[in-house]
Amino acid sequence: MIEPFLEELENRLDPQTEEALEAEWNRFLDRRFDGGIFRPRRRAAAPARLEWPSILINHALRDPELLLLRELRSVSDTLAAGSGNLLNIRCNYGTSILPSLFGVEPFYLDDDCDTLPTSMPLADGRDGIRRLVDAGVPPLDRGLAPKVFDTAAFFRARLEPYPKLREYVRLYHPDLQGTADVAEVVWGSGIFMEFYDDPALIRAFFELITAAYREFMDRWEREFPPLSDRFRCHWGWGHCGKIVLRDDSAMNLSPDMYAEFVLPFDRALLERYGGGVVHFCGRGDHYIDLLAGVPELTGIQLSQPECNDMEKIYRHTVDRGIPLFGLPLEAAEQALACGRPLHGLVHCC
Template identity: 45%
Template sequence: MENLEKYLEDLESRIDDEIENDLMQQWKDFTDGKFQGNVFSPNRKKASKPKVEWPKIMVNDTLNDIDNMVLQQYELCSKALEAGNGEILSVRCNFGTGIIPSLFGAELFIMPYETDTLPASRSLPGGKEDIKKLIDKGVPDLYQNLGGKVFEVAERFLSIAKQYPKIGRHVHIYAPDTQGPMAICQSLWGSGIFFDFYDDKKLVHEMLNLATETFIAFTKEWFKLVPSVMEGYCINWCMLHKGHVMLRDDDAMNLSPDMFEEFIRPYDQRILDEFGGGGIHFCGKGDHYIHIIPQMRGVYVINLSQPECNNMDIIYKHTVEKGIKIIGLKKEEVERALKKGFDFHGNVHVGASIAAWDKKPQAN
């Protein structure tokens, strides 16, 4: 991408130390339980319009072009400044869910260009026999396939942070999408794993153990290169939370609570213990196993994509009412609960700022 510098210079010129420090303090107060309101809905004190027109970069154009990748990520920061919203400025090595599966040799599935969507990965063609081979080999090379690309892009982010002081201070480089042990296993194994939960439990546990070891090894390697700048805190999707990892448990919607206890909880717990806790994300339905989450050590937040698929009264009972925060909750669900008079106890962050609906900050 030609003239990358002009966009970085634009971003650098629009970042205001006082405004970003104030926003971060708002997030820390919420995270630390000091927020006094019912629903956390942060905003910047002032918005800032871009001085140049930022290009739209399609996802598929970023996968093999570092300049396109970093420009696409920094454009998100530009949009946050322009909107004056409460998103923390942050970027990531944005290669989708297939990063760790690719370390094991999984083939990527590149989405059609026009969908502008991150790639996924295909399950291994040999099914269970390929899984046995992976277990025999152990933790794979962390720098092969998408692993190497992740660290290469991270190096570029770090280089830019050194060159542009305000970007370096306020644009946070957060961890790539490493999923979670069960998501990694299901991606590699394919739908056959749902039979082998019953037919070959031993092998499933062996692969979950390998996925966990690989997740831990990759994350440790990540933190060697990109150490956390805020001890005890972590950023994901422009939101702050306690701990240093965000586990993705999308496959849990397919499992019973007993199966969650056996096949997900112990491996998630190992990772949470290793990295000082963190959060759990899930898509789809989670109200059937949510009662297990507060029993786990170091779960400080959850993030759910589809509250409409859940009995949210059950979700709230086992999260916000027990001190576990929900971040990025859809505004429609927040509005529904508020109309019912629900007390969030200051433990819910709404994904789109409620305050912004009534009053938007003045752009400079």
């Protein structure tokens, strides 16, 4: 089923176009872009020659070939649009990959939603968390982990016979979230009272999650290292360092709590993997100054500028040499219209 689509993509891919686009990304990542807003584009679009199928995510999650076909359709759409996004795919099993190691139950939405599953927190709250901490780092033969690694091997094997796909379609690391996000998914919303009621257990659980992240990511790096020493890729944009962390849950914490409970674990992971980017939905301006002080931070990706004091965000990112990725174009244009310098460090799709 999938071979005609692999061959079609292989024939549409133009190495010169991809190399030119990567050169643009290199300029941006090396701080050599001197324009206002970084919005790369391919030199030419490459329209699809086949009609690509629409595959519901629930169906794709049950069949790695369907999942690969769904991921490759996004590659096809990128080429057809002449977009400036880099070509990438991932084992797209959602946000519960790392939480699944701790025994949470997945929750699949109806096909009509066509969105990734979530999971239900442990039913026994604090007692369940204590048992997890006492048990230590869970093995990687639990939950979604075996499926993720098997699917990655399947993806690599399927692309292997196609030299251009193998070279230019990056397999990027799965969504492991961040320490606080995983903790909230496993513990549930009751976790936020525990920052006051049982901070020692919070720290112990965060340490456990960070250790599990390291076990997972270390294996990922061993088994699926990048096929070249070029920069890494995530969500279609290039970045320095090996990881992208999610700090969505941190928006619910005060700066002092963020500094005590989240930042040390973010820093430890960024240090271990040679740097990386931190993403957050919602508000992050209340802790951006703390996060920006981590030397290994190589970028910020925020999805909702309207929830943030963007002047404060700019002061602690682009003014300090830290790029912003995927910023909505309207926000960047508004900054420039107000005379706000972006230092060539803001990427918009």
